[in-house]
Amino acid sequence: MDIINYELQLSLLLILMLFFSSAHAEQASLSIRKDDLMVKTLTVKQFRQLQSDLTSLTVDNPTDSKVHVYQGILLKTLLTRFFGKDWQQFDALKFSSQDGYQPIIPIANVMAHTGMIAITEKGQQSLSHLPRINGETVNPAPFFLIWENINDAPARTDEWLSWPWQLTDIELTHFAREYPNSAPPATADEKVTQGFLAFRQHCMKCHAINGDGGEMAPELNYPVNVTEYWQPQWLARFIDDPQSVRANSKMIAFYRDVENRAALIETIIAYLKRMKNKKITAAPKAVMETKGSSSD
Structure with missing residues (x-):
């Protein structure tokens, strides 16, 4: 009887965990902004309620190299719903994820391809977990940006197109304002x-210079420029193949299919060297917020 009671309690616990996990996911929200001004916040439940906009999109996911049929709202449809055609007058879209990843995609590239904010897959209640390095996996829910790349071959090689998962914000912006x-x-x-x-x-999705850019990876200019503590040849090798220099590095290798790859890495290092003479005089906002939220 004790074994039966234990199994029943364990089953009930698992059911409750699944219920609360599902309820929490439904309440996760996506903020839609314009130049940092809040325009709309949508929970997953509210997102599902936009019935007339919901559709399916079949893509070849580059993370697991598998074909998935995702369901959600096309990116251009979502932007038009809240901004009319005015969104086409901006320079770029900035996406923010839970882990700090913050890619910025030019509006011209958004218009040239078919993106979607996905929330489920066909025949499923949520999104499939995706593989990461070192055998880890990630759940891309609740909001996942994907791109149609089966019929649209150029989308496979467009270096601006990112696939950020666990989205929290979408913001219309201008490059001059961002950097x-x-x-x-x-x-x-x-x-x-x-x-x-x-x-x-290629780099600002994760790294920042003087506070401009992503927050997922280290700031590279303040207070000390990366070329002041990395020798150029090792920095070039690290950009080219991070794990050949640092075991288990989470940084991905510089894009393998970029034309003139070695020469492009050289120009990036030249830019980093030049920026060591253009440092801000106060800590970047992201650094200050991180220190302020520390529990140490």
Whole structure:
């Protein structure tokens, strides 16, 4: 009898855990902003209630190399619902995830391809877990940005298209507003300027310069520039293949299919070197907030 009671209690506990987990997921929210001004906040439940906008999209997910049929709302449909056609006048869309990942995608690229904010998969109540490095997995729910890349072959090689999961925010913005502290001096040479554009495209989703950029990975200029403590040849190798320098590094290798890859890495390092003479005088906002929230 004790064994039976234990099994019943365990079953009830599992049912309750699943119930509360599902309820919590339904209350997770997605904020939609314009230049940092809140326009709308949608819970998963409210998102589902936009019945006329819900649709399906079949994609080849680059994370697990499998074909998935996702269900959600097309990105352009969602933007038009809340902004009309005005969203097309902005420079970019900034996406924020729970882990601090913060990619920015030019509006031109959004318009050229078919993206979707997915919340479920066909025949499922939620989203499938996806593999990560070191055998780990991640649940991309509650909101996952995906791109149609089966019929749209260029979407497979468009380096601006990110697939951020666990989304919390979508924001219409302008590049000048996003990166006021990271542009190189006006006197910088062409190589440095090219490096800035490459860094902005490939690296700022995770890294920041003087507080401009993502929060998932280290700030690279304040208070000490990365080229002041990394030798150039090792920095180039780390960008090229992080795990060849640091075991179990979570940083991914620089995009393998980029044209002139080695030369592009050189321009990024030239940009980083130039920025060591353009440091802010106060800690970036993200650094200050992190210190302020520390429990140590």
